[in-house]
Amino acid sequence: MEEVNQTKVIEFILEGLTDIPELQLPLFLIFLGVYLDTVVGNLGMIILIMFSSQLHTPMYYLLSSLSFIDFCQSTIIIPKMLVNFVTEKNVISYSECMAQFYFFGAFAVAECHMLAVMAYDRYVAISNPLLYNVxxxxxxxxxxxxxxxGMGFFSATASAFFMIRLVFCKSNLIRHYFCDFFPLLELSCSSTFINEVLLWSLGSFNILxxxxxxxxxxxxxxxxxxxxxxxGGRRKAFSTCSSHILAVAIFYGSTAFMYLQPSSGSSLGQSKLSSVFYTIVVPMLNPMxxxxxxxxxxxxxxxxxxxVSFDSTKNDFH
Known part of the structure; x- marks a missing residue:
């Protein structure tokens, strides 16, 4: 009987967005700009809410928490992705890959529930304004x-627990730009049935x-x-909700397209494109x-x- 090679993978190679050499530098510059914009926008929103007393309300506390989630989510993905554009092989160790998988899952699920909490907050503010503060x-x-x-880290812990139980021995090339669920399952030479059932269960709950x-x-x-x-009151109410509706539509549309379909139902290009939306574009767009x-x-x-300008001017005089 032929012996199957069961050598465990200790590191992975991330394929990245494209292998066309001419696109590497332009994509590096584009995504570097996107990441800097994301960091400045989200950290700026957090600092603004922290130092502006008029924004110390539940709506803006939730918004600052969303900005923190977006900042963490993009930081987990983009810096490692940028390395792929300037190196021949973007190597990531097994432990780093599992950590990326874990924290990305935690913050992605947290964003789903944060958007729901923000919708409920707007419902209370518009439907029961007199009882809002209570x-x-x-x-x-x-x-x-x-x-x-709590929901984010519980879901990520459950997914990561069953992911690390898999044996990866088929290949070490991840056909994606980060350690995501389906690309990792493709490399497993052990049964992934529990992982897929868990994804459908947690995915349905955390999205639906x-x-x-x-x-x-x-x-x-x-x-x-x-x-x-x-x-005027109607216009103000619609204005309050419109930005949230736009953020929800972009995030849920791309996330549902990626995860609520059979793993064989989408091509690699489609998966990467939808992933770019919810991992990179959404965190950048939300602050704007x-x-x-x-x-x-x-x-x-x-x-x-x-x-800040007044304080700096006053200090110059002193």
């Missing part, structure tokens, strides 16, 4: 954020339950908006969506810049 108190907000991270929460919240929000008498479409954020930013 319903969305500081303690409630804190518990919600803790629950979001928040999606239903968001949809229900916005149905009630729309009904409440139509009961508002003044045109919430800042450019939010007057409170723009006013607070203007005040903070004026305050």
């Amino acid at each position: 319903t969305m108190s500081y303690q409630v907000c804190l518990w919600m954020i803790a629950g979001v991270y 339950i928040p999606a239903v929460t968001i949809l229900s919240s916005y149905i009630f929000i729309i009904v409440s908006i139509f009961h508002i008498q003044s045109t 969506i919430y800042s450019l479409r939010n007057n409170d954020v723009k006013i607070s930013l203007r005040k903070l810049i004026q305050k």
Whole structure:
């Protein structure tokens, strides 16, 4: 009987987005710019909310938490991805790969639930404005954020536990730009049945339950908006929700396309394209969506810049 090679893989090679040499440098510069924009945008949003007293409300606490999730998610993926554009082989050790898989899963799931919590917050603010401070108190907000991270790390722990039990011996080439679920399963020479069942179970829960929460919240929000008498009040309510709806549509559309279909149902190119949206584009867009479409954020930013300019001018005189 022929003996099967069961040598365990101790490191992987990430294939990256493309193997066309002419595209390596342009893509490196593009994604470097995207990453810098993501870091500045999300950290800037966190700092702005931290130092602007008028933004110390549940809505902006949740937004700063979303910015933190986006910052972490992009930092887990993009720096290693950039290495692939400037090296012949982008090697990642087994432990680094599992760590990337774990933390990416945790923050991706956390983003799903954070968007649902933000939708519920908008529902309470528009449908029950008089009870908003009671319903969305500081303690409630804190518990919600803790629950979001709890769901993220619970799901990631369960997925990673069964992932590290697999034996990788077929190849060490991951046909992706990061250690994602399906590309890793392709390299396993042991049964992946439990992993796939777990993905479908956790994926359905972590995508569909928040999606239903968001949809229900916005149905009630729309009904409440139509009961508002003044045109200005309706416009303000729609303006408050529009940025969140846009962020939700981009994130859930690309995530559902990637994970809620059979592993053989999508081509490698499609998988990479949808992955780029929710791992790289969404974290970059969220700060812009919430800042450019939010007057409170723009006013607070203007005040903070004026305050910093005034303080620096005063120090120059001294």
